Amino acid sequence: MTRASPFRQRGSMRGQSLAERVYATLKQMIFDFELLPGDYFSEAEVAERTGASRTPVREALHRLRREGYVEVHFRSGWQVVPFDFDVFEQLYDVRIVLECAAVERLCAMSEPPPMLQALRDIWCVPGQARSFDPAMAEQDKAFHTALVTASGNQEMARIHRDVSERIHIIRRLDFTQATRIEATYDEHAVILEALARRRTAHAQQLLSAHIALSRNEVRKITLHMLHEARSRHAQGPPEA
Amino acid sequence: MTRASPFRQRGSMRGQSLAERVYATLKQMIFDFELLPGDYFSEAEVAERTGASRTPVREALHRLRREGYVEVHFRSGWQVVPFDFDVFEQLYDVRIVLECAAVERLCAMSEPPPMLQALRDIWCVPGQARSFDPAMAEQDKAFHTALVTASGNQEMARIHRDVSERIHIIRRLDFTQATRIEATYDEHAVILEALARRRTAHAQQLLSAHIALSRNEVRKITLHMLHEARSRHAQGPPEA
DNA sequence: ATATATCGACTTGTATACAAGACGGTATTG
């Protein structure tokens, strides 16, 4: 079988391996609903699509499997893990636990980290200065990730990053409504206020409510979006 | 190259793949200090030792890499990640955060889960009924894992299990002293008491102190044990 | 003697060949 669209780098690899790029490509396809939850596909299909051989494809797939995005059926192909809202809600709750712990540490610090002011510059702004582009989801993710990273425990930050990445696929859907974006700005602002004043319990309560609200909103939207995606793309799995 | 000691199953694989067994074997070797932190080794060596080819070996190694046990140097071999006590302490702190969150949920439940009584049967026993075998570390791990699992959030339980597994290599060292085993029994007992009486804050405080104590004890012991291991095994990496 | 250039053994990354089981369609048998 000849390589289809060999997006291999010339010379050699420039920092990232072929397996890593296949990994990123596949995850992007899942996030873009180009591969729908429940879809079946084979390693050979992915190899042909990406222009790589099965070896790096398998490495990428097994990594995605460990991370919960796909699963393998013994000698019967791969499948995008179907949505399980219970799992997503549990992951939201993990976020609440980790981020509240981060808040406790942040408030206990002798001096507030400079990162806090940087966040205030972004989020504590009047209505006309607010951004509404589709990259809002990334900014929101960056906000919460920054809180945990600044708390000082890098292992906790790594775990939190993985959890955030995992629910990013549905969290994005929360930023398609203008009212939800407004609410995000408002809530981030008051959280940062409470943090600046070292009101630990208050900040934790605001943060918990903020995440829980997002969790509940997303559940409603996801079903709708999934339905739309199923209509746009035909039912054929990876061959768009 | 012919297979050395092919511990491959006859017929076919009975549930677990070759890659998984190589993974388990390597992790065991690391836990047994047969592969010491800092040791260098190659895929070919592991393949010869385990009787598998490089393919499943690579899969096992990359999984261990994702989990933080080994790292790969581009075309220069693999290395057991050297001990980093800062990382271990951070992981201990993650355990405190997760297990305290579990306690909060357990105390908030309308009725205590039956697992609580099972744990009391094990840990709330008089001195002569206590076990002192080397499997204590596993029992201790099971205690803490059970708390988080019983709290209901399975994703949190999975993360907690990974963290516990990661620090298990040094946590075992805490159970080589009889006084530490005694303390573990005592502390588990009072934690279970507080849980049964739904004293949330008290149980959290006891649990935090219990984990923090273990964290501090282990740091002291680890250096000693590492020194001993280095003396027993020669300096040659995997070829014992 | 010392510094440098070159070469070769060894490493991982990737591609391909082979093995063994799953699954569905088809032919066969009642």
Place this chain on the structure above:
DNA sequence: CAATACCGTCTTGTATACAAGTCGATATAT
């Protein structure tokens, strides 16, 4: 016609071949 056995196709798991780069030892030049 219905049920069943069989066989070919397709799948992943594993082994091996090839590619490209690293690193140290050795020889050479200054």
